Amino acid sequence: MLTIDKYLRPATLEEAYEAAQKKNSVILGGMLWLRLGNRRIGTAIDLTGLVPDGIEDTGDTYRIGAYATLRTLETHEGLNILTDHAVRDSLCSIVGVQFRNLATAGGSIFGRFGFSDVVTTFLALGASVELYKTGTVTLEEFCTMGRVNDILTHIVLPKSPVTASYLAHRNAATDFPVLNTCAALCDGILTVTVGSRPLRAVPYRFPTDSGISAENIAETVAGQTVFASNTRASEDYRRHLCRVLVRRAVTDVLEKSAAKAAREVK
Amino acid sequence: MEITLTLNGKKRTASVSPDTMLFDFLRNHGCYSVKCGCETSACGLCTVLLDGKPVLSCSVLAVRADGHTVTTLEGLQEEASEFVGFIADQGAEQCGFCNPGFVMNTIALLREHPDPTDDEIRAYLAGNLCRCSGYEGQTRGIRAYLNAKKEGLL
Ligand SMILES: Cc1cc2nc3c(=O)[nH]c(=O)nc-3n(C[C@H](O)[C@H](O)[C@H](O)COP(=O)(O)OP(=O)(O)OC[C@H]3O[C@@H](n4cnc5c(N)ncnc54)[C@H](O)[C@@H]3O)c2cc1C
Ligand code: FES
Ligand code: FES
Numbered sequence: 417m418l419t420i421d422k423y424l425r426p427a428t429l430e431e432a433y434e435a436a437q438k439k440n441s442v443i444l445g446g447m448l449w450l451r452l453g454n455r456r457i458g459t460a461i462d463l464t465g466l467v468p469d470g471i472e473d474t475g476d477t478y479r480i481g482a483y484a485t486l487r488t489l490e491t492h493e494g495l496n497i498l499t500d501h502a503v504r505d506s507l508c509s510i511v512g513v514q515f516r517n518l519a520t521a522g523g524s525i526f527g528r529f530g531f532s533d534v535v536t537t538f539l540a541l542g543a544s545v546e547l548y549k550t551g552t553v554t555l556e557e558f559c560t561m562g563r564v565n566d567i568l569t570h571i572v573l574p575k576s577p578v579t580a581s582y583l584a585h586r587n588a589a590t591d592f593p594v595l596n597t598c599a600a601l602c603d604g605i606l607t608v609t610v611g612s613r614p615l616r617a618v619p620y621r622f623p624t625d626s627g628i629s630a631e632n633i634a635e636t637v638a639g640q641t642v643f644a645s646n647t648r649a650s651e652d653y654r655r656h657l658c659r660v661l662v663r664r665a666v667t668d669v670l671e672k673s674a675a676k677a678a679r680e681v682k
Numbered sequence: 683m684e685i686t687l688t689l690n691g692k693k694r695t696a697s698v699s700p701d702t703m704l705f706d707f708l709r710n711h712g713c714y715s716v717k718c719g720c721e722t723s724a725c726g727l728c729t730v731l732l733d734g735k736p737v738l739s740c741s742v743l744a745v746r747a748d749g750h751t752v753t754t755l756e757g758l759q760e761e762a763s764e765f766v767g768f769i770a771d772q773g774a775e776q777c778g779f780c781n782p783g784f785v786m787n788t789i790a791l792l793r794e795h796p797d798p799t800d801d802e803i804r805a806y807l808a809g810n811l812c813r814c815s816g817y818e819g820q821t822r823g824i825r826a827y828l829n830a831k832k833e834g835l836l
Binding site for chain 2: 418423508514
């Protein structure tokens, strides 16, 4: 059971940061993951009013506030047109609408959960995170960092034209994914991420002018990725799924990209 | 901590602990339609509307509802009565335990998508678990209600 001694709504990010340095203090996102824990929280820090819950279009990026809910991302037209609906596709199987109205983008990325659909997608799309003290780091770098005692204020997604595809396999519709992948083609570089291995998502990059096929990419990714077993699936099954899902996602991206190019010629 | 919120149209002020969940607050204020199935954000039974959006009351701190509007099935009897009969007619209610959550989320669905496709119905209600039915009855019931509405039978 989760117990909270004190609930704090700081007036500034600095006050929130100071409070977060104390042992037993916790920053609240949507609280859905925190809720599962069996712990006594000294101070629960609510960032409402300090970090945005919307998505700002800055012209060359989408700057997503840490308190934007997964449902806000899923239903944001601009974000989904930009990403060929990869954002929506990656979020729509996470538990249910009521859940996604609470779970935050910030909590989902900050947690860097191994099972995450969110990290797999935003990693492939080249996102960065803004941390109050640390500054801006790429999500890729953030995923390699250990424990971070900072406040995530924004997730920044470049608006460069991208062709993307997201696929996941679940044993049951709204369960955690057994494996997920996102392929994103931007500026001649195809990024493929594999997550829910069940370890944290990892990215691979392939220049498309090398003429490498979807089959080869799938073989390479499945061969290089470390998988593990858990109650949902074995390591071997995940490697097999990886080959299939990566091949399908890359094929989809290459086909969509060719179709876009053909439309541009017309 | 003192909080004030609008519950089913009425202002309520109450003292809560920092870790009181909205679910417990609502039950303590007589909203017995709100039930707890899992307490781990997984089943959808505790669904209420927070500022009009469906959320899981088992996972929201009551203090976070301070200054906001909360609506439970007690405050939506009329809106629910339009379609619940259609769901019952399809035999979708067996033990009935999941029903309050389903009804609340169906209200949210129909407000957001007044004319949903079957796929939209399934996608929107995916977070409401039912251990008795295969979900087909609920989908058929909502479809029957929508058809009756279109045919001017309501
Ligand atoms: C039952 C269940 C099923 C789930 N299924 C899936 C799934 O299938 N796919 C998937 O991708 N995800 C899944 N999730 C994870 C979920 O989508 C969220 O990612 C998760 O709940 C964290 O988001 P939150 O807003 O609830 O964060 P919280 O639980 O509030 O916080 C998570 C962590 O991040 C910290 N934190 C939060 N916000 C900030 C911030 N702004 N700055 C610094 N630290 C912060 C918190 O202190 C905490 O350590 C599931 C979660 C649950 C409970
Ligand atoms: S009781 Fe809230 S989701 Fe199950
Ligand atoms: S009718 Fe029994 S759980 Fe749904």
